[in-house]
Amino acid sequence: MHFEGTADYVADKDLMVAVNAAIALERPLLVKGEPGTGKTELAKQVAAALGLDLIEWHVKSTTRAQQGLYEYDAVSRLRDSQLGDERFNDIKNYIKRGKLWEAFASDRKTVLLIDEIDKADIEFPNDLLQELDKMEFFVYETGETVKAIQRPIVIITSNNEKELPDAFLRRCFFHYIRFPDAETLADIVEVHYPGIKKNLISAALGQFYEIRDVPGLKKKPSTSEALDWIRLLVADDVGPEDLRMETKNALPRLHGALLKNEQDVHLFEKLAFMARRQ
Numbered sequence: 001m002h003f004e005g006t007a008d009y010v011a012d013k014d015l016m017v018a019v020n021a022a023i024a025l026e027r028p029l030l031v032k033g034e035p036g037t038g039k040t041e042l043a044k045q046v047a048a049a050l051g052l053d054l055i056e057w058h059v060k061s062t063t064r065a066q067q068g069l070y071e072y073d074a075v076s077r078l079r080d081s082q083l084g085d086e087r088f089n090d091i092k093n094y095i096k097r098g099k100l101w102e103a104f105a106s107d108r109k110t111v112l113l114i115d116e117i118d119k120a121d122i123e124f125p126n127d128l129l130q131e132l133d134k135m136e137f138f139v140y141e142t143g144e145t146v147k148a149i150q151r152p153i154v155i156i157t158s159n160n161e162k163e164l165p166d167a168f169l170r171r172c173f174f175h176y177i178r179f180p181d182a183e184t185l186a187d188i189v190e191v192h193y194p195g196i197k198k199n200l201i202s203a204a205l206g207q208f209y210e211i212r213d214v215p216g217l218k219k220k221p222s223t224s225e226a227l228d229w230i231r232l233l234v235a236d237d238v239g240p241e242d243l244r245m246e247t248k249n250a251l252p253r254l255h256g257a258l259l260k261n262e263q264d265v266h267l268f269e270k271l272a273f274m275a276r277r278q
Contacts, residue, residue, distance in 0.1 A: 001050050001109075001153075009038065009045035010180075010188045018175035019046060025173060028114075028132055028154035030164075033177030036222025039157040042177075043113035046155065053108060055152070057099035058115045065127030068098040068114075072141050091141050100131060104148040112152040118161040125168035133171055180223060182209060192227055196234065203240035204230050211258060216267055221258040229257040 003019040005011040011019075019042075022029035031039045047054035057068055073094045080088040087093045097105070103112040117125060131137045135148035156172065158164065180188065182205050189201055208229070212220045221229070232254045233243075243253065251268050252258060259265050 003046055003049055006045045006049045008048075008191060009041060010184060010191055011042070011045070012184065015042070015175060015177065018173060022155075022173040023153055026151055028156050028172045030156045030158065030169070030172035030174045031177060032158045032160055032174070034179055034220070034222055035159050036224035037177045037179060038223060039177060040113065040115050043111055043115075043155040043157075046153065047111040050111070050153075052153070053106065053110045054113065055099050055103050055106075055110050056113045056115065059117055059120050059124070061119050061121075063120050063124070065120075065124050066098075068100045068128065069131065069137050069146075070098050070101055070139060071096045095139070095141060100128075100137070101146055103152040104135065104146050106152070107149055109150040110152045112154045114154065114156045116159060117156050118158040118164065122162060122165070126165050129167060129171065179212075182206075185223065185226065188223065189227065189230055193230065193234065196230070197240075199240045200233065200238075201230070203243045204233060207243050207252060208258070211252060211268075214267070214271070218263050219260050221260075225258055225260075229254060232257055 001023055003011075003016055003023070005016060018031075019029060031042060033039055043056070044054055046052075073096065077088060077091070077094045099112065099114075103110050132154060135151055136145055138145050185205055185208075186201050189196065189205075205226070208221065208226050211217075236254070238253055251265070251272055255265070255268065259268065
């Protein structure tokens with residue numbers, strides 16, 4: 001299996017090398033980068049490119065590693081025993097498979113996405129070490145061992161909100177998705193909005209990178225926010241000359257798509273006020 005990108009996803013050479021190295025090593029691919037740089041989308045595109053099913057596990061702050069394996073509903077079993085329900089006699093009726101179990105039980109090779117692993121408790125990655133390494137786990141309630149029929153391609157994303165344990169990092173192939181340069185971002189825009197005017201892309205991306213480079217910005221706009229902003233510019237029929245006129249003496253047009261907190265809005269208001277005074 002070899003990943004070479006897709007028509008819907010602009011992947012640079014380093015990213016393709018990382019994906020193929022993780023597949024060859026049979027190691028999880030740990031992908032970090034700014035929010036909105038396409039980490040989650042990468043798993044979807046790898047699955048599409050290789051013709052594999054995608055199993056997604058979106059991690060939250062309350063997610064426990066055990067939920068990825070299975071959950072045993074002891075309360076329902078107790079209730080059924082009191083009601084005389086025949087389901088009580090088979091404990092398997094009360095075991096809910098998690099996303100890892102789904103991937104392990106699949107007859108076909110799959111892509112397993114563990115999305116935003118850094119949102120969970122610090123022990124979450126450690127609790128999955130053996131399962132991801134050996135591709136098996138033990139179900140205590142039934143006494144069975146679940147082994148992967150086909151080893152899945154595991155892609156793990158992180159927004160760097162927490163440091164991940166060294167023992168976990170040793171078992172992964174790591175790649176950091178750098179923020180795209182103007183040329184690459186123009187290619188990404190063209191993929192999402194084919195046929196968009198080149199002069200509009202040039203003017204919009206020029207202003208976009210000026211915004212990202214402003215000192216003191218609390219949250220720099222991401223790739224996905226750039227796409228939303230350009231979509232709005234097209235919808236409002238904003239021309240490139242309008243953007244150039246506004247660059248230095250006003251807030252960016254439709255700035256709510258790019259600036260996501262009041263501190264950054266106030267910063268640009270101050271800069272615009274100073275520019276007008278000059």
